[in-house]
Amino acid sequence: MSADEPGAPARTADEVLLMGRVGELWLKGRNRRHFERSLQQNLQRALSNRLNHVQVMAGRGRMYIAVGHPADAAEALRIAADVPGLVDIARVERCEPELDAIEAAALALVGERWAGATGSFAIDGRRTQKTLPFTSPALNRRIGAAVQRATGLAVNLTAPDRTLSIEVDPRRAHLWTDATPGARGLPVGTAGGALLMLSGGIDSPVAGYLAQKRGCRLDAVYFHSAPFVGEGTRDKVVALAGRLATRQGGAAAARRAVHRGPGGHPRRLRSADGGAAVSAHDVSHRRPAGRRPQARRAGDRRDAGAGGEPDDQQPGAG
Amino acid sequence: MQQTTTPDPIYLDNGATTRPDPVIMRALLDRQATLFANPTSSHRLGRAAAAALDEARGRLAGMIGGDPAGLVFTGGGTEAVGLAMLGLPQGTVGRVAISAAEHACVGEAARRLVECHGWAVDVIPVDGDGRVQPAALAEAIGPETRVVAIMLGQNEVGGINPIAALAPIVRSRAPRARLVVDGVQALGKIPIDVAALDIDCLAMAAHKLHGPRGIGALWSRVPLTPVLKGGGQEGGRRGGTQSAPLALAFADAAEAALAGRSHLAAMRDRLWHGIRDRVPDVILTGVPCGPERLPHNLHVCVPGLPSEPLLNLLDTRGVCASAGSACGRDRFSPVLAAMGRGADDGAWIRLTTGRFTTPEMVDAGAERFADAVAELRLLWGGCP
Numbered sequence: 001m002s003a004d005e006p007g008a009p010a011r012t013a014d015e016v017l018l019m020g021r022v023g024e025l026w027l028k029g030r031n032r033r034h035f036e037r038s039l040q041q042n043l044q045r046a047l048s049n050r051l052n053h054v055q056v057m058a059g060r061g062r063m064y065i066a067v068g069h070p071a072d073a074a075e076a077l078r079i080a081a082d083v084p085g086l087v088d089i090a091r092v093e094r095c096e097p098e099l100d101a102i103e104a105a106a107l108a109l110v111g112e113r114w115a116g117a118t119g120s121f122a123i124d125g126r127r128t129q130k131t132l133p134f135t136s137p138a139l140n141r142r143i144g145a146a147v148q149r150a151t152g153l154a155v156n157l158t159a160p161d162r163t164l165s166i167e168v169d170p171r172r173a174h175l176w177t178d179a180t181p182g183a184r185g186l187p188v189g190t191a192g193g194a195l196l197m198l199s200g201g202i203d204s205p206v207a208g209y210l211a212q213k214r215g216c217r218l219d220a221v222y223f224h225s226a227p228f229v230g231e232g233t234r235d236k237v238v239a240l241a242g243r244l245a246t247r248q249g250g251a252a253a254a255r256r257a258v259h260r261g262p263g264g265h266p267r268r269l270r271s272a273d274g275g276a277a278v279s280a281h282d283v284s285h286r287r288p289a290g291r292r293p294q295a296r297r298a299g300d301r302r303d304a305g306a307g308g309e310p311d312d313q314q315p316g317a318g
Numbered sequence: 319m320q321q322t323t324t325p326d327p328i329y330l331d332n333g334a335t336t337r338p339d340p341v342i343m344r345a346l347l348d349r350q351a352t353l354f355a356n357p358t359s360s361h362r363l364g365r366a367a368a369a370a371l372d373e374a375r376g377r378l379a380g381m382i383g384g385d386p387a388g389l390v391f392t393g394g395g396t397e398a399v400g401l402a403m404l405g406l407p408q409g410t411v412g413r414v415a416i417s418a419a420e421h422a423c424v425g426e427a428a429r430r431l432v433e434c435h436g437w438a439v440d441v442i443p444v445d446g447d448g449r450v451q452p453a454a455l456a457e458a459i460g461p462e463t464r465v466v467a468i469m470l471g472q473n474e475v476g477g478i479n480p481i482a483a484l485a486p487i488v489r490s491r492a493p494r495a496r497l498v499v500d501g502v503q504a505l506g507k508i509p510i511d512v513a514a515l516d517i518d519c520l521a522m523a524a525h526k527l528h529g530p531r532g533i534g535a536l537w538s539r540v541p542l543t544p545v546l547k548g549g550g551q552e553g554g555r556r557g558g559t560q561s562a563p564l565a566l567a568f569a570d571a572a573e574a575a576l577a578g579r580s581h582l583a584a585m586r587d588r589l590w591h592g593i594r595d596r597v598p599d600v601i602l603t604g605v606p607c608g609p610e611r612l613p614h615n616l617h618v619c620v621p622g623l624p625s626e627p628l629l630n631l632l633d634t635r636g637v638c639a640s641a642g643s644a645c646g647r648d649r650f651s652p653v654l655a656a657m658g659r660g661a662d663d664g665a666w667i668r669l670t671t672g673r674f675t676t677p678e679m680v681d682a683g684a685e686r687f688a689d690a691v692a693e694l695r696l697l698w699g700g701c702p
Contacts, residue, residue: 227630227694 016073017094018065019174020080023087023184031190039063039085039187045249046083047076060128060169065089077180083247084213086182090165092174099134099142102173106143106164107150113177120156121147125166132168139166183213188248191215198222198241200233205240212247220244325636328683330589332526332614333473333503333670334640339528342570346530349563357560358551367562374565381572382501382520383511384537390552391535391560391568395502395523396423398536401556402498402519403427403465405542412464412494415440415455417479418656419448421500424467431465442468447604448657449477456487463492470520471504474642474653474668475604476615478508485516496540502526506575507582507612512537522572524564528673529571533564578673583613585671585680590616592684597691603654603666616669623665623694631690632667637683640668665694 022039036058043063044056053068054076063086067076073091080089095105106123114121125139134142143166144155167174196208198220208218222237329337349370355363357371372386379386392398403414404427414428418441431437442458445451450468459466466488471478481499488497496518501510506527512520523534536542538555548557587607593600593616603617620628625641632639642651650661659666669683 227627227634227697228624230626230630231633 014070016067016070016076017092018067018073018077018080018089019092019176020063020065020086020089020182021179022061022063022085023182035085035187035190036063038189039083042083042085042187042189042247042249043080046079046246049246049249050079051076063089079246081180081182083188083249084183084185084215085187087184088179088182090176090179092176095173095175097132097168097170097173099139102139102166102168102175103143103146105173105175106166107146109175109177110147110151110164114151114153114162117151117153117162119161120154120159121151122155122157122160122163123147123166124163125168128167128169131170139168183247185213186215188212188215189217193217193219196220196244198237200229200236200240205244208244209247212244217248218244325686327636327638328679328686329638330669330671330675330679330683331638331640332672332675333668335525335531336528336672337674338525338530339571339574339673342529342567342574345570346563346567349566353562353566357562358549370562371560371565374562374569377569378522378535378565378572379537381510381576382505382522382537383513384520385539387553388539389535389537390542390555391533391565392556393532393558394525394534395421395500395521396534398502398521398523398534399423399467399498399500400427401536401542401545402496402521402538403467404430404545405555406464407541407543410464411436413438413440413460413462414465414467415442415459415463415492415495416467417442417444417450417469419444419450419472419474419477419653420467420469421473421502424469424498424500428465428467437464438462442466444653444656446657447477448472448475448653449479449605450484452480452483452487455484456491459488459492459495461492461494463495465498466492466495467498467500469500469503470510470515471501471507471612471615472604472653473503474651475617475657476612477605478504478610478612481515481517489516502534503612503615506572507579507614509576512539524568524571527571527575530564530567533561533568535568575673579613581673582671582675583607585675585677586614586616586669588677589669589671589680589684590618592681593618593687596684596688600691601664603659604657614671616671617666618669619659619664619666620691621664623691623698625661625665625667627698628665628667628690628694631694632687635686635690637686637690641666642668665691 020043022036040056040058040063043065047054047056047065051067051069051072054072055066057064057066065076065080067073077089077091080086093105093109095101123140123144125143126136127139143164147153147164148155162177165176165179191214194211194216196204196211196218198204198208199222208220212218220241222234222241224234353367353370355361355367357364357368359367371391375389375391376386379389390401392401399421400423403424414431414437416424416428416439428439432439440458440463442450443454445454449472455468468479468481468484470481485497488495497516498519499515499517499521501520502523503526504510505522510520518540519536519538521534521536525531542555544555544557546557547554549559551557551560590602590607597620599621601619601621603619605611629639629641642653651666654666671680
């Protein structure tokens with residue numbers, strides 16, 4: 001993918017830009033484009049399921065997210081940080097890749113974010129290419145001096161209280177002060193699919209999440225062993241499936257993707273918008289012949305869910 | 319979500335809470351418009367609210383034969399119990415005795431005394447019917463005992479404790495103790511006379527009587543130290559702006575409940591007979607249906623079956639019941655355990671009637687209960 005965004009809509013004045021840094025994708029050689037495209041799509045779906053006017057663009061090792069409504073910025077950041085594939089993500093300011101423009105943008109940014117702050121700071125500036133007419137140390141010295149004059153804060157390069165990060169490439173510069181850790185891992189879908197045996201316990205959704213972070217797209221199967229588990233457990237599984245679905249660009253609510261398969265056969269389902277790849281199935285279930293009631297009574301009736309995990313919430317008394 | 323069609327719900331969980339009486343709720347809404355003022359305000363609207371609050375206080379106190387000045391409105395039953403057990407003179411340390419079948423809020427208040435104020439706790443054992451016997455009480459308390467908590471009507475298995483026979487033991491064995499009685503399940507179900515029963519503190523709540531949620535009361539003839547002081551309301555015993563409309567609705571609900579209480583027993587008995595006719599091996603838990611049992615309470619055991627799957631099958635058939643207290647899910651009932659029962663004895667189900675329970679509901683409930691038992695027996699007991 002090119003360094004800029006072909007066909008990207010013109011940015012409006014109050015639009016907020018987020019920049020996510022892509023992690024392991026750099027390690028993947030010629031597959032990088034495939035990985036980046038998956039991540040871009042996953043981010044776009046996860047964000048568009050909840051927010052309007054959000055556009056995800058892929059750059060060189062970076063994902064740029066233009067948020068049309070500034071009030072949505074925090075929510076967009078939270079959603080994107082949850083989608084596997086980004087190392088971190090920050091709200092950034094963008095300017096021309098020239099020292100004067102960078103200095104003006106830096107002063108505006110720290111004027112807003114560091115107003116009234118005390119203590120020390122550092123500038124963490126870097127060039128992505130050596131074709132630029134200044135070196136990284138020169139950039140840091142120049143911006144550092146300007147910030148120090150403007151704020152009166154002390155410089156501390158080893159243990160600063162706050163850091164202004166600057167990244168300059170030949171086409172533009174990005175500046176940010178606070179980055180949120182991302183989920184890391186690989187974009188969901190880049191390592192094929194897996195069928196998750198989802199129960200009401202904690203182990204199976206965690207296993208599913210870890211598989212998602214290694215790139216697996218999940219479908220989930222849930223054996224609803226009614227009446228040995230209650231409807232409350234099914235509701236919880238649906239909620240869990242929904243949480244997993246958002247991480248692979250699925251719909252926030254997986255409820256519509258759950259139904260009772262005719263004749264008790266599980267069916268592979270997708271939600272109405274085609275986005276949810278996690279679905280929970282519901283099959284009628286009878287205790288296997290030959291299993292004695294005593295085996296369940298002793299307290300292991302809690303393992304009625306798929307995968308034999310303990311169910312941490314047994315619905316009981318109303 | 320596609321589902322098999324669910325039958326109309328049959329609400330037989332009135333021990334957990336009750337559907338608010340529409341007449342009372344309409345009156346409540348009307349009074350919210352006229353009696354909204356702060357009862358401590360000195361202007362005319364405030365005085366009207368104060369007068370309404372006092373009217374409600376007088377009616378409720380009158381129902382239990384107590385002095386209206388002893389009645390403190392609270393946010394509910396749990397708060398009333400907490401105020402009775404924790405509202406002690408500053409620095410009091412001693413022993414607290416609670417019956418083994420108390421509601422969780424009593425146990426938690428006792429635990430607070432132990433953990434925060436250095437008290438010691440004694441548990442008064444209950445008999446096989448979940449009631450406190452005089453001999454057990456006499457053994458559990460002594461001169462160091464400062465609080466004795468014994469509920470009037472047991473919330474799970476419905477037994478009525480013989481408070482009149484127990485109170486003299488408290489007076490003789492623990493003369494410095496206050497007798498705290500949780501009357502939340504019993505109010506409006508049986509006549510209560512605090513003087514005849516020799517009760518020091520009686521806790522009550524409106525939501526168990528088809529009244530609004532969010533209001534309860536503590537009647538006390540002993541001084542109460544406020545848990546929350548606030549603006550000195552309720553005679554300095556409970557801070558927080560009172561609601562005259564809620565208080566009146568509580569009084570309305572309690573009076574209506576007491577007037578209609580024979581219906582509860584009639585419906586409960588009809589339900590019991592309906593179930594017993596269809597499921598011959600079903601066992602009634604606790605004392606027989608009669609004057610020593612709360613009139614709305616039916617608690618049964620179906621031998622050989624597990625509780626939770628039966629409850630789930632009842633749920634899919636629209637029957638709203640419970641396996642025990644609504645406030646203690648996810649574990650075997652401590653009350654049944656204290657009565658010497660176990661989870662392996664069978665399926666434990668509590669069915670509780672209300673003023674809006676109809677004969678049709680009860681008959682359908684008994685039939686669906688029998689269907690659920692039959693289905694679970696196929697799934698559970700039919701295997702070799």
